[in-house]
Amino acid sequence: MAGNKGRGRAAYTFNIEAVGFSRGEKLPDVVLKPPPLFPDTDYKPVPLKAGEGEDYMLALKQELRETMKRMPYYIETPEEKQDIERYSKRYMKVYKEEWIPDWRRLPREMMPRKKCKKGPKSEKAKDTSKGVSLTNTADVLKKIEELEKRGDGEKSDEENEEKEGGKEKSKEGDEEDDDDAAEQEEYDEEEQEEENDYINSYFEDGDDFGADSDDNMDEATY
């Protein structure tokens, strides 16, 4: 039913008059590329408002910019070490006031954790437990590491505590414990890794192979 009305002649499907072109008129060229990035404008912009208020606000803005850089909230990016240490840099450091947020208003996980190992007492205190340990792969990996370490015997007391603290995590302590556990685990592992090139215990706890070498950690187990 459609059919080419004009047998191959071009015909508009709509009323060309309605859009404003008269029949037979040359249509404008098709644009084949995106508009230019910096087009010429026929009309120049109107000059900016000038006045006392505007001048004051301008000065304020520039001052605020400078002030903000000196406030303790501006966190500097740690610079890469320069090849030559400049003498003058020591004397050009801007000393910023330390800012301590009000910890009562922030979530508990915001407090910076200390890197030192916690004593068994505090680990026990954290054991009040309701916990449901989260099942992410990080946790599983850490548990495996803890189990490996337990098999090795050294520092087993503390690590038992850690594991306990690790397993029965209280709800809020999740991230903190993970952090501590992770830091301490990494520390332990690195220490041991330095001594030998081999993975300490290839087999999981409970296998006969691993059971023999429980006492002596220094030797690699195969």
Next chain:
Amino acid sequence: MTQAEIKLCSLLLQEHFGEIVEKIGVHLIRTGSQPLRVIAHDTGTSLDQVKKALCVLIQHNLVIYQVHKRGVVEYEAQCSRVLRMLRYPRYIYTAKTLYSDTGELIVEELLLNGKMTMSAVVKKVADRLTETMEDGKTMDYAEVSNTFMRLADTHFVQRCPWVPATENSDPGPLPPAPILVISEKDMYLVPKLSLIGKGKRRRSSDEDATGEPKAKRSKHSTDNKEPIPDDGIYWQANLDRFHQHFRDQAIVSAVANRMDQFTFQTQTSSEIVRTMLRMSEITTPSAAPFTQPLSSNEIFRSLPVGYNISKQVLDQYLTLLADDPLEFVGKSGDSGGGMYVINLHKALGSLATATLESVVQERFGSRCARIFRLVLQKKHLEQKQVEDFAMIPAKEAKDMLYKMLSGNFISLQEIPKTPDHAPSRTFYLYTVNILSAARMLLHRCYKSIANLIERRQFETKENKRLLEKSQRVEAIIASMQATGAEEAQLQEIEEMITAPERQQLETLKRNVNKLDASEIQVDETIFLLESYIESTMKRQ
């Protein structure tokens, strides 16, 4: 959040807080609400850095936290609040016009620090004001406290949500994050403090004429250990109240521009409107479409003291305002000499429309603007009708319409005659959809400001070496002047900067000033458009 907004937020955060905070902030804006570890993992920053950045962002009310089930705390960024950082100079300047220098410094300290206790603000502001005063004079804490209380009474500063005081008998595990509460009636309640003291100069207070410097100094060092009387009660600047003020200012100046050119007594109508707005400040919520009705008698009583216009003249003005096609003021009843309201929503709509018209005029020319206003007025027009009404030849009219169409100021509305929507049997009408045109313009404004900031940073970086050199020279001159150097030596130091370098510095300063001033003015347009869009969305 559109890409333009995210880019602008990124530039603002970087300028004000550094790159680490910017990375965390932009990540949160892009991805929405996330817990701490996911942020650290996704952005590749250490947990320690993320914590610091989040503390800064929360302190400045840019990020809020929520406790979800299983004790997971999630953090969410407030993109619109980040964009408010552009408007800080305007807030501070407004405080200056209303409450003079003291008010200005109070608002500045609150904005720079996010939240502060009242005692901390008062102390810092007193110290700063004392610096600027003549030798021997100091600023009293009581005066600063007074200004603070006035700011709280007029709602320009408000209390932050606080940690509810829990009974200590509860020995259970602490919640992962404190749930902050806020109650409407306590939000502007100023704690009863008796802050006694005076501001201190930063340099040695030995020259202090009051004669108690030693005692003060020792007290100052133990200050940190004294318990702060209003511990835990934090204040923040109430940006909505400032916005309400800006909106009122815009309406008053619009009325002044429109009506007061033709009257002998300057600015009467704008004064009347200003009075009406002032009376409605506290009674009308800021999002209302119109103010509470005010009777003509009330308005007469509340006019500022200097105005001696008679009741009849006031009534005439009110009638004139109510009959005006712009419909800023409407008559809602006849009791009490006539009840009048201010149509806030319509006023914002007119202001947004005026902005659009002005943009069309400056970008496309005044004939385009004529077509635009025509289509606005008649709502829907066909191509042929546009040519006839505007009295512009067909070819040019067509060209202009298509330019505006491709700029998204005007849109086409199709009205089919037949159910199959055949193009040859469809009406195509040109129309202006103000809401969508306003949104388009707003988006463009965000892009403009981002471009302005980038250009300014580029200019500054290009001339970094020169700027540092000039700063060093200034520092040298200042220190030499302090130690009493001769004119000749100063001249010599000044000549370290050569004439072409001076020229370059001048050009740089001029450019940076221009770019900064442009940012401030584009922000005014953003404010108008955002207010209109918000008001329209609330009504739907």
